Amino acid sequence: MWASKQKQQTGFTIVELLIVIVVIGILAAITVVAYNGIRSRATDASVQSDLGQLAKQFGLFYASNGVYPSSPTDLQVLDVNINKSAYWLDAASPYNLVPCVTADLQQYSITAIPISGKRLYVTNGGGVQEYTGATAWTGASNYGPMCASTLSGSAVISSGSGYAGSWRTWTNG
Numbered sequence: 001m002w003a004s005k006q007k008q009q010t011g012f013t014i015v016e017l018l019i020v021i022v023v024i025g026i027l028a029a030i031t032v033v034a035y036n037g038i039r040s041r042a043t044d045a046s047v048q049s050d051l052g053q054l055a056k057q058f059g060l061f062y063a064s065n066g067v068y069p070s071s072p073t074d075l076q077v078l079d080v081n082i083n084k085s086a087y088w089l090d091a092a093s094p095y096n097l098v099p100c101v102t103a104d105l106q107q108y109s110i111t112a113i114p115i116s117g118k119r120l121y122v123t124n125g126g127g128v129q130e131y132t133g134a135t136a137w138t139g140a141s142n143y144g145p146m147c148a149s150t151l152s153g154s155a156v157i158s159s160g161s162g163y164a165g166s167w168r169t170w171t172n173g
Contacts, residue, residue, distance in 0.1 A: 046086040047114040067105035075170035082171040093138040097162025100147030109151035
C-alpha cells in the first residue's frame, strides 16, 4: 500500500527571522551615522560659503569707503544671503554669526558657529579657518570672546549678530 506522507511545513524559524531583523538594524544604524556625517559636512560647507561671501562684501565695502563696516546700518548695505538653517541655534548661546572690527576699522573678523558646533571664522588676512583655541564661544555674553579670540584689538559691531532670539535683518534669506 501507499505509505502515508507526512506533510512538511515550510517557512522561517524564529532564529532566522531574528537574524534578518538584526542585520536590518545594523544596516539602518550605519545609514543614520553616515547621513549625519554628510549633513554635518554640508552645513559646515554652507557656513564656510557664507563667510566667504561676507568676506568679499566686507572687501567691497572697504574698497568703497576706506574702512570696514562698523555698524548694523553699514551691514544693511552688504549684499548677503545667509543660509540660516546651517547655523547653531541655542538660547544659552544665541550669537552664532558675529562680525567684528578693530577700533580703527582697518581689520575685521567674522565668526560663526554652524550646527556641528565647530567654530569658524574669516579675517581680512586670509580664508575661512576653524578656531581651535581655548576661548569658549558659548554663553549669553560671547560677543567679546568670539571677536577677541580671532582678532586682537577687536570691537563688536553693535547688534550685529546673526541671531539673538531672531535673525538680524542684514542677514537676509
